[in-house]
Amino acid sequence: MQFDTRSLWIYLHFNRLQLDLIEANVALDHVLDADSHASTSSNKLKGTKHNAITQQTNSSDNKQQTVRVTSDIPRAVVDTTANKLCQVNQVALKKGIKLNMGLASASLLCSDLQLHEYNPDIESQHIINIADYLYLFTSDLVLAPPNAIILRVQNMLDLYGGLTPYWLVIQQALNKQNVHYVAASSFSVQAAKLLALSNQGVITGSRKNIEKALQPCPLSLTDIDTKDIQKLARIGVSVFADLTTLPIAELANRVSRYSMQTINELLGKQASKVKFYQPLPHYHDYIELLYEISLSDKLLPVIRLCLNKFSEFLLLRNAHCLSIELQFFQRDHHPKTYSFNSIRPIYKTPDWLDIIALKLEKIEFESPVYALSLTCKQYDKAEVANDDMFANKSTHVAALTLLSRLQSKLGKNKVNSLKFVEDFRPGNSSKTTSIQKHHSATAASPVFHDRPGLLLNRPTPLQLEVELIKGPERIQTGWWDDNPINRDYYIAQSSDGQQVWIYKTPEQNWFLHGFFI
Amino acid sequence: MVSSFNGKPITNTTGEVFLGFAELVCQSNFTFLQGGSHPEELVRQAYFLGYDAIAITDECSVAGVVRAYTEINQNHLPIKLIVGSKFVFNGQTLTFICPTKKAYKECCRIITNARRRAIKGEYELSEWDIKSCKYCFCLWQPAGEQKLPENQQAENKAFAIWLQKHFKERLFLVAKRWLTANELDYLAYCQTLSEQLNIAVVASSCALMHEVSRQPLLQCLQAIDAGCEISQLGRATLANSEASLRPLNKLKTLYPLEWLNNACLLAKGCEFNMQELAYEYPAEVVAKNMTPTEYLRVLVEKGIKKRFPEGLNSSIRATIEKELLLIKEQSYEHFFLTIHDIVKFAQSKNILYQGRGSAANSVVCYCLEITAVDPRQISVLFERFISKERNEPPDIDVDFEHERREEVIQYIYQKYGRQRTALAATVVCYRFKSALREVGKSLGVNATDLDFFIKNVNRRDRALSWQSQLGELGIEPESSIGNKFVHLVEQLIGFPRHLSQHVGGFVISAGPLYELVPVENAAMPARTVIQWDKDDLESLKLLKVDVLALGMLTAIRKSFDLIKLHYEQSISIAEITKLGDDPQVYKQICKADTVGLFQIESRAQMSMLPRLKPKCYYDLVVQIAIVRPGPIQGDMVHPFLKRRDGLEKVSYPSEAVKQVLERTMGVPIFQEQVIQLAMVAAGFTGGEADHLRRAMASWKKNGELNKFRQKLISGMTQRNYSEAYAERLFEQICGFGEYGFPESHSASFAVLAYVSAWLKHYYPALFYVGLLNSLPMGFYTVSQLIQDAKRHQVNVLPVCINHSNYDHQLIPSKNRYRQLEYSIRLGLRIVKGLKKSSIEQIEKTRASQHYEDTQALRQLNLPRSCLQALAGANAFACFGKDRFNTRWELMDEMPDLPLFQGVGTHQSTQVRQASLFDNLVEDYASTGLSVNHHPIEMLSQAKLLPKFVCAKDLSRYPHQSLISVIGVVSCKQSPGTAAGVTFITLEDHTGNSNVVIWQRSARAQKKAYLNAKILQVNGILERGNGGVEHVIAGKLIDLTHLLGRLDVKARQFR
Amino acid sequence: MNPILHDLHNKQWVWTAAHAKQQQPKQTLATGFPSLDNVLTGGFPRAGMIHLNSPLGCGEVRLMLSVLRNCKQSKQTQKLFVFIDPPFELNAEFLVAHNIPLEQLILVNTQSSEECLWSAEQCAKSGACEAVFIWQPSLKHIQVKKLEHAALQGECYCIWMHNEGLLSGQSLQKPEKYTRKKYVSRGKKCQGELTTSIDKQQALSNLPLSLSLSIKRELDELNITVNKQKIGWAQKPINIPLPFINRTNRLLKRQLKYSSNNKVLSIKRASSEHNR
Structure with a gap:
């Protein structure tokens, strides 16, 4: 070998x-x-x-x-x-x-x-977190989603003074992650993978030990084409040891090119091509104040300073972002952390300041602030995030700015859009949703005319003398989600000219449900 | 113009007087996934509400009408049934209803045309269909109910004028009021339209269900139809439950009186009754210048000479005369002649067949060669020929060889023409599993959960209903969703789902069939089915001829052919039965040595045989009928055995009952006996008894049977039978319900069972070849059959590229005592992944020269996988290489490249040889069996097994001894017939041992019980009467892992 | 042309009368009702604060939406429609039926009247909105002035729904906003209230609104009184037909007095005689 x-x-x-x-x-x-x-x-x-x-x-x-x-x-x-x-x-x-x-x-x-x-997506997401952490200790990482990470050890050996101390550090780092794992070392990626998947995990630099451990590993766990794995199995080649008995040169005519490459990698005759993981650098900035500040509006100039640095950073990278985090360190209390979001990707100081100022008004500090930090966990290249809610360029910036402004002052859940839901039950046919970037245009689903503009959240008993002018429309449905209704709806008019939507229950009780505004 | 109905002029219908109401547009659940009620429910409800009439107008179908008709007839409901059908044409909804028989024929023709144009399950109405409509009334619902833009209005108007041109006064406008959102505007529009064009308006609920309570089910069906969850239907469903049959006083508040009266008057104008449909027999089957009666007589006399060459005794002659008289009285001659014609064809083509059914076991049928059951052997059956007073139609099913039935079918098509022949439909209904799955999906239960429920509900568990079982599996029946789930599943079970083709029931008529009933396309190309099923045909007294397929007949015929080939002896079923009961054959049957035999090969049958000890033909008839869930559930088996063995006294409550039950020791075993009992003991009339018979057949579907309970019990107590006896009889009837087996069928099956046993006894090798070449059929795998063959000293030769054909062959050879001996050469058909065409090519080339190496085969240009499969099956062993090396050689793609082709064998390095274990694994993987090795044998030789008793040695151990057996788990059954017990068959190299596991042991040792492929059972040997050996399991040990050890061991030795 | 003038003209330093016609945007938006346009001297103003005084539920919003349908450019510019603190739940289906694209709709809920006015002002002046709807019982001079200014700046309508007739039941719903409990019982208003409403009229006309209308429903028509407009004088109330899709009680009424002598069903026995 x-x-x-x-x-x-x-x-x-x-x-x-x-x-x-x-x-x-x-x-x-x-x-x-x-x-x-x-x-x-x-x-x-x-x-x-x-x-x-x-x-x-x-x-x-x-x-x-x-x-x-x-x-x-x-x-x-x-x-x-x-x-x-x-x-x-x-x-x-x-x-x-x-x-x-x-x-x-x-x-x-x-x-x-x-x-x-x-759900492999959950795992794929999480190994990035693990990789980010391991990156603090070792430099060459390869992600193998959904559930594996490959480390190149060679160039770390000098740094740590050998495999044992290196592995100790990595082990400690992994223990902090609270996850189960099997680790195996080998002189090829494929072989290490096979060992790990066959639960033959040993961390050793000894070629002899590795070879010995490899012998009983089943080929079905390798990347060889499933078809070829079956073919090989049917000539009695099912574990690594069997593979070594085969005349490899003749094998090339008998399996796919991909399988052959994998076999060569497995036997250490060929190097695997891998792509090393590059964690995205976060932006983090910490500023100690010259003097302690307790009033929030006094903090604005300092924040502006921070933001200027940040926007320069982004400008250099032709990037912008949707969210930043500010942390205020208080003298006698725990630091306070706030995140600020923008609907549209921005980078300029005034844009952020606009959003921050509105929220800052409400913030009160328990004790004076002596330092603050700005963190941005994710930023994007500027050209990526161009699609947004409004196709028309002239108003969309204005609209997004307006929404950011409203949301930061009133709170995110106070500014919404409405969705029409096809349901017979009047109470279900409107749904408040948060404003989304990519709004699908309203589907051409047919709507009923003669529906009121305002609906009472909870219908009230009818206390008004009205004349029925149209009806009944019987709505008797909704049994499947335990929210059934059984009502006869009528349009009615009061002597004042108010048009209201009322209904009668099977018990002959009348309720007011809406206004034709 | 003065118009009149039934001759009486209508003087004044100004709408002041309410004349009554008729629902003219109404869909049953035969408009699949759209209607929410059975046709029966609809007519019953319409009668209850006091409607004058109801039309069943399923979409492009009349499949549900007969059910409604039967319901009205049986209960003498004073309500008129109108036949009609609804169509959607270019977005317009039309309903045709049939006032006269001519209109009915026209409607059937239109449906047939529309259906035949489209693929199965769909239809396509054409303009021509509407134009050519001369007799039907047309009820029109203008399009645009939801939205009425200008162009739609214009379109409607143009369409109305076009309709008016063709229908004149037969056109009506339907006003539907469902209390929906935009409906009032639409209705106003309809009214305007009617005024403008002078079309009368009829009120209708356009009912989709009989009662408001069906709304959830209907919405559930709509979700199933749309393939989504109910909550996702949005507004594409019903807003309320108004699409139902509504009370008259409610209708009066919803519609102008005149519209209601119009509906009533229109219904009065419809006079067609389903009763008018009369069946006309095809004339070709009768010889010229003879009446059917005369011709039948001629044929019977001819048959007598052949069947009774020695002449008739007087009693058989009397029976024949009695039968012929009966046939004449009921005018069934055509029916017998038609079947005679079909079997004559089969005879001419040398296709084996066997008739069965109540009428089939008559002497007339024996003479017409429809059946091979010799009446002398079963003289006892004579009286139970077609019963006049029972008024049931004659029933003859004819089984043909399954591989050649198609020839018979083609003959029928060709003889009577496609216009006059079609298959009866089978209404495929929702059953528990499909209902659970579909309802679950529509309620948003995820698929894996549903799979879990379906897998884990034991429908045979009589102690625990499936509802409670679901509760155990995690659906709380009391919870809101659980309640809905259970309720909807209950309702959906029994709902028709689609029309499928009947297994072989042909309807043949004198004129075009589509004038009798619509014909539509079946799933199979070039097959057509009518829209009615077997029961519907019976209700309308239409006759069908059953042409069925039976694998055993193929096997028997192949065995006969082999006898002719190797022994130069011609033999037939009739000849074998004529030889009389052969004690040798029965001895073998009593030993339960019945693997591969017809009907008596199952585990349950095999455990009953040594107890029942059949000694003659009639014993076999009983045996076949008795081991059915019916008699066992009805608690009839044990009394029968006890009485037969003389342990219990046989007594009869009356002479009449004795007449019926004497032949089965006073225990009702056959369906016919139950019917007869109802008549003699409870005073059922012939018609009532026939209803009872049908209710028994469809008991699961609609719980019909309970209707008869009171009548049966009071009838019997009135005739001085004890109430307990009556109750027990009713219980037995219920038990029969699902599975009841008629004696007439059992009698025919017993013949085949006997013939197969006879063949197996006298020509075992030959019998196995015939059987193996007729697979798939029966209970056993090829491997199990081969094991059994070997146990009968039949030598089995493995597949070989130079000797095997597609089929298995019988190879004669001389043994060391110079006696002629037969071996089985396995055919290439057992090699997995091999196409028949490839095998034919191999055989063809081989005819001139044997293959010498793999290169010779490569030159055939067969698919690569084909050679690999052959190598895997070790078919190349004759080339002197083991299979690993052959495969290795074949894996090489070089010789296939154009440049290297024909260069000769490409020398390659050897790889390691396959070990014994490798060979075993490969054998199973490529052919499903191993001729030379058995895993247990190998494990035992490798000394990996603890001490155990082989299957063949079990008989050496005394009753109640403590033993342990080891084997491959080849069969695991928990029949509903034996509560809480699982039968496991363990196979070793010497045979099978039968293990019985009580539920308690199984639960305690779930792990081994569920997972083991190789199982060790420590238990107690129990030898019952008749020598049946069972091991009652104590401890179960999973030894599957030993196979892996064997592998390792094998490798170490290489 | 004088070369100097020509030069000046090219530099666009000269104002010509022809210019005026070209450049001056149309000052009004036609309402679609000639009689209303007539009293409004041409139609609605192009932007600004509009005050609508009416009982709740007489078609006031539908009137506005039908007018807004006339400013075609909203479809192209995809400007927003903002509804701030409607007194009850806004019904999406109603908006779809009146051609308001839901993706252009913003619904804002606030905690207080101050927040409501702040939001309205932000929206109005942002330039991103077509119209902003607010429901407020009364507004101070300064508040109106701010909003009017914002609306003109952002070229937007700020529509102030000023509903008088509210039902007693509603006070349960949002008591903090409708403090004036004015229960209209069977259409009778007491004398005292009438005088206050005249006072209020006076107060209203002093507010710096672009337009103020009072609306009442009279059978199948809307009765509109122009309380105040920037150009032109107060006029007599006018009636216009209901401006919205109105599918009323035609059948119901007809059905009640349905007389059946129109048509008697006549069919022959469908039979061979028909064949001829």
Whole structure:
């Protein structure tokens, strides 16, 4: 076997990442629940997987349920496309649940198994976080989404003085992440990967040990084409050791080019092509004040200073951003952090100042501020974010500026847009939604005429003498979401000329529901 | 113009007097996914509300009408049924209703045309269809209910004028009032239109359901139709429940009186009744210059000479005369002649067939060679021929070889023409699983949850309803969503879903069929089905001929062919039965050595055989009928056995009952007996008994059976039977419901069961070749059949590229005692991934010269996968290389490249040889069986197994001894017939051992129970009467992991 | 032409009368109702604050929306329609039915009257809005002035809905805004209220509004009184037909007095005789 001797690699396989994340969340919820005595988290009964049903059923009696300590709950992640369990926690393993088990047999074995649907996006997101953290300790990282990171060790050995001290540091860093992983080292990426996936994880620089560990690893876990894996299996070649007995030169005529390349990489005859991960640098700035300030409006000039630096930074990179964070350090109290958002991507100081000033008015400090910092976690290249809400250029800047201004003064949830929902129930046909960047144009869904402009949030008993002028329109529907109505609607007019929308219930009670403004 | 109805002039209908109401536009659930009620419910409700008439106008269909008609007839409801159909044409909705028979024929023709133009399930009405409509009334709903822009108004007007031109006074405008948002404006528009064009307006609810309570179900159906959740339907559904049959006083407040009266008057003008539809037989089957009666007589006399060459005894002659008289009285001659004609064709083509059914087991049918059941053997069946007083139509199903039935079908089409022949429909209904799935989807339950529910609900569990089982699985029935879910599923079960083609029921008529019933396209190309199913045809007294396919007939015919080839003996079913009951054959059956036999090969049958110990033909008839869920659920098996073994006294409550039940020891086993009991013991009339029979068949569908309960019990108590006896009988009837098996069918099946047993006994190798070449059929896999063949000392040869054909072959050879012996050479058909055409090519080239190496095969240019598959099956073993090296050679793509073609064998390095274990795995992977190796044998040889007892050695151990067995889990059954018990079959290299696991043990050892592929069972050997051996499981140990160890071991030895 | 003049003209230093006609934007927006345009001397002003005094629910918003439909450019410029603190829930379906594109709609809810006016001012002057709707019981001179100024600056309508007739039930809904509980019972107003309304009229006409209208519904018509406009004089109230899609009670009324002597159903027995 001939390894690409230039480099030693470590493959980190996070084999139950989503499950780890879920359990961490549940644990957090649990702590919060204990604080607030209001259990709103996970649902009851053994059937738990039937979220669709049970969540609806138990929303009312949520409070009576008790949440079990998370570590007791057998839990698994299901790959719904294959209908198999792909991650299983310790408790479940003890109950006989196995990886790759079908859903039905799993639930027969263990009726209180808590199931979650596998979502590779969650994992892919999270390994970026892990990579960002590891980046503090090691320089060459390769992301292998959804659940692996590859480290190039070679160039770190001198820095750390050998593999053992290096691995110790990395291990400590990984432990802080609270996730399970299998790590394996080898002189090729493919081989390291195979070792890690076959659970043969050892961190060693010894070629002999690596080779020995590789022998029983099944080829089915490598990147070789599935078709070729099957072909090889049917000539008795199914583990790494078998591969070494084959005349490799003759193999080239028998498997795909891609498989051949993988095999060569695996045997260390060819180097893998990898793309190293470059974390996006954040912007962070910290300014200590010359004297302490306790009035918020007095802070504005300092903030302007900060912003000027920031906008220069962005200008250099031809970038802009949607959100920044300001942290105010108070003399006797904890620092206060506020984030400021813009609807449209901006970078200029006055634009930010405009938004910040409005919010700052409301902020009161417990004790004088001695320092502040500005952080921007994400910024984008300027040309990327050009599509927005309004196609027309002349008004869209004005409109976006206006919205940012209104939102920062009144609060984000006070400025909304309306959506029309096709539903027979009048109370459901309008929906307030937050303003979105990409508004789909109103679909040409037919609307009913003769619908009032204003609707009472809660209809009130009719106390007005009116004359019926049109009707009835019977609306008797909505049984499926437990919000049924059964009403006969009429348009009516008062002697004042007010037109109102009223309805009669089957019990012959009349209610006022809207005004034809 | 003075108009009149029924001769009476209408003097004044100014709208002051309410004349009554008729619903003229109404869709049942036969407008699939649009109607929310059964036709029966609609007519019942219309009667209840006091309507004068109701039209069932399903969309381009009359499939639901017969149900409505039957409901009215059976209950003598004083309401008129109008036949009609709704169509959507260019966005306009038209409903045609049929005032006369001529109009009905016209409507059927229009539906047929529209249906035949489109693909299955859809239709396409053309302008011509409307224009050519001379008799139907046309009810028009102008388009634009939601939106009425100017151009739509103009279009409507033009369309109205066009319609008026063709329909004249037969055109009416439908006013629908559903209390929806923009409806008043639309109605005002309709009124204006009617005034402008002078078209009368009729009021209608355009009902989609019989009652307001069906609204949720209807919305659920709409969601299923749209393929979304109900909540996503938005406004594309009903705003309320007004699309139902509404009370008269409500209608009076909604519509002007005149519109209501118009509907009533229009209904009065409709006189067509379904009763008028009379069936006319095709004339061709009768010879010229003879009446059907005469011709049938001629044929029967001819048959007598052939069937009874030694002459008739007087009792059989008397029976024949009695039967012929009955046929004449009921004018069924055509029916017998038609079937006779079909079987004659089959005979001429040497296609094996066998008739069954109540009429099939008559001497007349024996003489007409429709059946091979010799009446002398089953003399006891004679009296139960077509019963006149029961008034049920004659029932003859004919089974043909499954591979050749198509020839028979083509013959029928060709003889009677496509216009006069079509298959009956089968109304495919929602059953529990489909209903659960669809309702679940529409309520937004996710698919994996639904799969979970479906997999885990045991429908056979009688103790726990599926509703409660769902509760156990996590759906709280009391919760709001659970309640809806359960309720909707309950309602949806039994709803028709689509029309499919009946397995083989042909309707043949004298004239074009589309004048009788609409014909539409089936899923199969060039097949057409009528819109009615078997029950509907019976209701209208139309006859159908069942042409069915049966795999066992193919197997038997192939065996016969082999006998002819190798033994030069011609043999037929009738000849075998004529030989009389062969004790040797029955001995084998009693030992439950019945793998591969017809009907008596299942695990349940096999465990019953040693207890029932059939010794004659009629015992087999009973055996086949008794091991059905019906009799077992009705608690009839054990009393029968006890009485037969003399452990229980046989007694009859009356002489009449004795007549009926004597042949089955006083225990009702056959469906016919139950019907007869209802008649003799409870005083049912013939017609009532026929209803009972049909209700039994459709019991699950609509719970019809309970209607008969009171009548049956009071009828019996009146005739001095004890109430307990009556109750028990009713329970038994209910048990029969789903699965009841008629004696007439069992009798025919028993013949085939016996013939297959006879073949297996006398010509085992040959029988297996015939059977294996007729797969897929029956219970067992190729592997299991081959194992069984080997146990019968049949030598099995593996597949070989130079010796195997597509089919399995019988190879004669001399054994060491110089006796002729037959082996089975496995055919290439068992190699997975091999196309028949490739095999044919291989055979063709081989005819001139045997293949010498893989290169010779490469030159055939077969698909690459094909050679790989052959190599995997070790078909190249004759070239002297093991399969790994052959495959390695074949993997090389070089010789396939144009430049290197024909260069000769490309020498390549050897790879390692396949070990025994590798070979075993490969055998299973490529052919599903291993001729030479068995995993248990190999594990045992590798000394990986603990001490255990082989299947063949079980008999050496005494009853109740503690033993352990090990085997591959080849079959796992938890039949509903035995609550809480699972049967597991463990296969080792010597045979099968039967393990019984009680639910409690299974639950406690779930892991092994569910997952094990190789299982060790420690338990107690139980030997029941008749020598049935079972191992009652105590401990279950999963040994599957040993296979992996075997692999490792095999590698170490290489 | 005089070369110097020509030169000056090229430099656009000379003002000609022809220029005036070209450049001066049309000062009014036709309402679509000739009689209303007539009293308004040509139509609505192009921008500014408009005061609408009416009982709630007599078609006041629909009148405005039907007028706004005439300023065609809103479709192209995609300017916003802002509704600030409507007294009840705004119904999306109603807006769609009146051709207001929902993606151009902003709904603002505020905590106080001050916030409401601040928001209205921001919107009006932003230049991004077509119209801003506010519902307020009374406004001070200075507030109106600010809004009018903002609206003119942003070329926008600031529409002040001033609803008089509110139902007692509503006070339960938003008590803080409608402090004047003026329960109109069966159309009878008491004397005292009448005088106050005249006083108010007086006060209103002093406000720096671009336009002030009072609207009442009379059967199938709207009765409009112009209280104040910038150009022209106060005029007599006029009536205009209902300006919105009105699908009223035609059938219901007809059905009540439906007489059935129009047409008697006549069909023959559909049979062979018909065939001829």
